[in-house]
Amino acid sequence: MNEKNNEMNAGLDRRVAFFDALATHWDDDEQNPIQTVERLRSLEDYLKLAPGRRVLEVGCGTGQITGWLMEKVAPGSVTAIDFSAEMLARAKQKNIGATFMQMDICSPIPPIGLFDLVLCFHSFPHFRDQTQAMKTMSGLLAPNGRFVVMHLAGSKAINHFHDNAGGAVAGDHLPDEQGWKHLLNTAGLKQELLIDREDLFILRAYA
Numbered sequence: 581m582n583e584k585n586n587e588m589n590a591g592l593d594r595r596v597a598f599f600d601a602l603a604t605h606w607d608d609d610e611q612n613p614i615q616t617v618e619r620l621r622s623l624e625d626y627l628k629l630a631p632g633r634r635v636l637e638v639g640c641g642t643g644q645i646t647g648w649l650m651e652k653v654a655p656g657s658v659t660a661i662d663f664s665a666e667m668l669a670r671a672k673q674k675n676i677g678a679t680f681m682q683m684d685i686c687s688p689i690p691p692i693g694l695f696d697l698v699l700c701f702h703s704f705p706h707f708r709d710q711t712q713a714m715k716t717m718s719g720l721l722a723p724n725g726r727f728v729v730m731h732l733a734g735s736k737a738i739n740h741f742h743d744n745a746g747g748a749v750a751g752d753h754l755p756d757e758q759g760w761k762h763l764l765n766t767a768g769l770k771q772e773l774l775i776d777r778e779d780l781f782i783l784r785a786y787a
């Protein structure tokens with residue numbers, strides 16, 4: 581349903597250049613990493629984090645929450661991926677003990693079933709092919725693993741914000757309830773939680 585702009589691969593996705601350009605000032609301008617992590621602490625039960633868990637963070641950006649995820653799952657692991665080389669370069673400078681990889685989540689990847697949690701924090705609206713992204717992420721979930729999309733604001737505000745941002749991310753939306761049903765169904769996932777209120781969006785599903 582969401583094959584935006586008919587872009588077939590990351591090389592044609594204008595969002596790569598868009599996020600590359602934002603990377604240098606991301607931690608100063610866009611979000612306050614300390615406040616973000618403080619807020620996440622109060623919401624961590626939703627993520628079912630526990631020592632030993634294997635987490636895949638999709639669209640990790642500069643790694644604002646990656647260090648916190650590492651703390652929560654140690655001695656487990658966090659693999660943090662992004663398709664923006666510039667975002668990843670900043671994340672790597674932080675010397676977080678995570679594995680950082682440049683990867684496009686909208687590409688098909690063999691279903692290795694490796695992760696206990698696949699987390700899209702503030703990233704899902706930007707995936708140009710949300711159907712393929714969901715299939716890829718579903719295939720990366722271990723048995724009993726959880727798929728979580730999380731934003732520290734509701735979908736109405738998120739969608740409105742991206743429309744006003746314009747450029748490469750104009751129209752980058754979170755799906756509506758029907759859209760999620762369809763996406764989850766196609767990816768073989770079952771919804772177990774959906775919160776969409778002014779200050780929080782969480783969708784959690786399992787295989």
Ligand SMILES: C[S@@+](CC[C@H](N)C(=O)[O-])C[C@H]1O[C@@H](n2cnc3c(N)ncnc32)[C@H](O)[C@@H]1O
Nearest residue numbers: 599639640641662663664684685701702703706
């Ligand atoms: C709004 S930023 C959020 C970054 C980080 N999660 C944070 O909260 O600071 C969205 C991130 O998703 C990444 N992204 C967008 N589409 C992607 C894709 N198809 N594959 C991998 N990463 C992607 C962007 O490069 C960007 O770093």
